[in-house]
Amino acid sequence: MSDALHIQPEVGTSHGAHHDEHHVHHHKETFITKYIFSQDHKTIGKQFLITGIIWAIIGGLFSVLFRLQLGFPDQTFPILETFFGKWAEGGRIKPEFYYALVTMHGTVLVFFVLTAGLSGTFANLLIPLQVGARDMASPLMNMLSYWFFFMASVVMIASMFIQTGPAAGGWTVYPPLSALGEASIGSKAGMDMWIIAMALFVVSQLLAGLNYVSTILNMRTKGMSMTRLPLTVWALFFTAVLGILSFPVLLSGLILLLFDRNLGTSFYLSDIYIGGQALPNEGGSAILFQHLFWFLGHPEVYIILLPAMGMVSEVLSVNSRKPIFGYMAMLGSMFAICILAFLVWAHHMFVTGLNPFLGSVFVLLTLLIAVPSAIKVFNWLTTLWRGNIRFTPAALFGIGFVSLFISGGLTGIFLGNSTIDIHLHDTMFVVAHFHIVMGVASFFGMFAGVYHWFPKMYGRYMNNTLGYIHFWVTMIGAYLIFWPIHYQGLAGMPRRYLDKSVWVNFSQFHELDKMITVVSIIVFAVQLMFVFNFFYSIFKGRKVTTQNPWGATTLEWTTPINPGHGNWTGEIPEVHRWAYDYGKDGREFIPQTEPVGANESKH
């Protein structure tokens, strides 16, 4: 199972031990090739992370703005007019602005932050380091994947500055609204730019995914069999496979949408009157778009969640000083989740007139996902159970992830029953469900990853005190924000409405909405503190002085503290055991590189 070290023409091997500290590569590097058009997977990972952070600030800020509207619908905020001009005339968020904000919030966080920012960062950083490779299978493709993401970002940002504003039909861009420029200003040029940006994004994801899969399968170091891989790598592998098979379907849906918008075709449009005029479109089906969208859309939520699951598995095992419980069960359940992820998309469409018999099949398949999910939860809890837990910020975020995943998974079971979903669909309950289980949980996985691997990225630690404040405020804040939103949804409060004051029975939620908005602002501020901690620590953080600060078994901690391009100065180490020998035979941990001793017990 050892793998080809020779198939890496771009990365030179060591010149020998006589100049260890020296970088391992021999080509000349300028600032541009080292930090901008870099082909080093670690640098590309950092580029994804920092771009993701910028996007997260933008997307998060948008949510603060529309939460202001939801919490204080009758108040004016003159400062908004200062910044946003006609979009917030008189300090009041206009309906069009509100829709643009929620749409961009969803798009940005789902795709640009939690897909590109999350798996882009950690797949790039961790796959070569943990499988024992000097770089990705194709560093060039890897670099291109970042730059396609960057171009997608530029187009998306640009769409926010045009006259008619960005896309505003929701992150799911359902036609006919999104297909007809006459229908709303958010369906004009901004929508075309949205489609172009997403097409570039899909290309970026495909380039990245192909590379991840072929690196994991082909470039593992000697001894690194598939079942010796850390769960992070497995999770990133499944993520890549999901992306490769589902993003093209989204692309096909978007291409048809582009035709409907610009060439007058009728893929999604039929019998539409707009402004008193009948359109010539006939025979189209808006539901068709939903099928194509959710065929990506549901796998997408796991594309977001799986990397977090993988990192949490690793972080929890390392910090409870215990092997991960049920390694093979973890693999099996991730596999099951991947298969099922392709078979449940119609649970987003229970109330679209889907045939109820077909619906019941999707109910069954949807509820089946609870099984592998429960297995994973059980294994995380058992890993923690009686562990010698080190409560580092990373570990806390890992534990927080498990808590959120349980809460959000349970509400998924409500929604997965098509009969209950008739009541809950398009209410705030759905919003609460997916923010907890996907949004916040995956952010927690990402934070766990950042705190844990920051020393590997920058050779320094992040500040712990700020880390603890970050964790507790975010954890408590997340529940304070999203728990009550479930009640709003149960009471029937619709999502995507900017002003609910016409409904008398929702007036009971006025004060609650204010509280939620205030907490959102606090939580947002604490995320800015995290960003500060991140950048401050890059330059001023406490320096890492040992190669393996967490006492972990995996290969990334056998590289120099500040690894150069090529990762290891000498030979790539050989692997002799799985990644989870913690607390074995009286030893705290045994690195993967250590040969199995003669009298060693089995794990």
Place this chain on the structure above:
Amino acid sequence: MVSELNISEHKTPAKGNGRKMHPHKFTLWVAIASILMMFAGLTSAFIVKSNLVGWRTVTMPDVFWISTAVIVASSITMQMAVRAFRQRVMQQYRLLTAITVLLGLGFVVLQYMGFHELWKNNIRFIGASGAGQFLYVIFGLHAIHVIGGMVALVIMFGRAFFGRVKQYSPVPVEVMATYWHFVDILWLYLLVFFLIVG
């Protein structure tokens, strides 16, 4: 002699077991799966829609039969080029590659002529949906994949001519050929699909 050695080494990269596929070939297969998903999405959309009211069928212009012959022929020349490369008859390899590119170009032109004829037969974008609208999109996207293949072929061809380093490994040529056969077979699938369902 030297070249022989190199070739065999490249076939089984750094490994004892010759069973394993070259990583680039493997990556290509994954990419093919991805492209297939896109066309699967489009053709299943087609099926869903063909059962709805307002659907119009389309009669395929005969040009598409010629283009089918051309792309199948190009697959054959591509395969011959691979063989020539393996036997290191470089003159022949270059010639066959050039023919393949030209046949690819011929295919794209023929497709365009097919579109032109459809357009003349009043299959338009605007208005009621039908097989014709799908045909433009699906065949168009397929043609883009053929063009992509041609660009790659031209680059490879240029390397064989002007490259300073002599290429001995057949892997790039084989990868290229696999892709080329793939777009060929994809075309056959689409053609049959439109004949049966359209």
